[in-house]
Amino acid sequence: MTGKLYLIPTTLGDTEPLEVMPISVKKVIEQIDVYIVENEKSARRFIKKISPKKSQPDLQIMLLDKYAEEIETRQYLNACKEGINVGLLSEAGVPAVADPGASIVKLAHENNIQVVPLVGPSSILMAIMSSGMNGQNFAFNGYLPIDKGERKKAIKELEKLSKDKNQSQIFIETPYRNEKMFADLKTTLSPTTNLCIAADITLPTEFIKTMSVQNWKRQTPDLHKKPAIFIIQK
Template identity: 65%
Template sequence: MNEKGKLYLIPTRLGDNPPLEVLPLSIKKIIEQLDDYIVENEKTARRFIKRVVPNKPQPSLRLKVLNKYTQQSELNSFLDPCENGLSMGIISEAGCPAIADPGSDIVSIAHDKNITVVPLVGPSSILLALMSSGMNGQSFAFNGYLPIDKNERKKEIKTLERRSAELNQTQLFIETPYRNNQMLADLVSVLNPNTRICVACDLTLPTEFIKTKPAKDWKNSKEDLHKRPTIFVIQKD
């Protein structure tokens, strides 16, 4: 019986900076070895692989696409190369696979199939924001996207603030980049004036902006967050 291949979780950049400025050499070494990948977008994954290993032949790559349109019934077959002794990689669109990312479904199946899972080191916008916020890193929660409806969103912001105070827990969330400025305005209008807000924007990029201050001090902010990837972090003491 052939030994099963491994499933490597391969982080990517958070922006368009040179890969090896933010990724360790181990990422390059693994990509050099692998031809089978599970990716969110084939075009951007191929571009990333080429940036990391320029001499790798593109025709040799075998990519399966995993995104919100992929049927659950298709997922079991995605790991067939591992079952046949070939190691595979999962590549996210940005940051770490399986963190706020559909890759977690594949990782769960890998465990069920007794396939070894190997997480590789790389940038996670969630952890970088938490690290740099000055807020509680012992207890925290990532809440994904808040509701789009304005009233529902404001209600959820108050719920997260209350949870933060009751549990001494940092709350993190994201917004569609073109609504970032409105999200910050809603936070300022809804939160207690002394509740701390951290805005962590363009992490690892030359335009990186990270600032923590009370809600009341964000009222006259001049920072334009429009269409810039941003993590919002709050904590009420």
């Protein structure tokens, strides 16, 4: 019998795992000893937190990062072919969504390995849920350009796309550049465009607010080094 590939979510910050995800995640982790992860240290810390009695020395950890060669990662699911279940563990949130792992999931499908997604927090979905914007038609755009001119051009293009398609436009930024992004949004977007900022989702410091750019110009939320989701809709 072929093993399964379990897509295992993690917390979005330092919260108790079972406060934001079902007991089924704990049960799966207690059964699996082979993991594909982005960062070994944080993965072991999460596994220990959700399953304190699990033997850490027994864990087999394979790294999924930009340095991993394709020929190497193609061996990561060999355990499944031997009947052993494997866990693909996200760094934060759910695997393969704004997170590495899609190549492993694709490989599983190519090899007729059953893929089992587990329920857990996704900052993207939780942000659109709580934004009051169009949840029937939305697009996730990942990171915008770092160059200031290119970033402002991208912001205007997303604003136009939002108006033309009645589509919520979602994007993210590296936490230490959030304040620069916020400044560019205020100066680039139309005053009547709605902007949602959702930061530190599921944490005690959670901040989610939607209002017009005109009103945002009178507020300065603390976004420094906080994971944040930005959504605009014209």
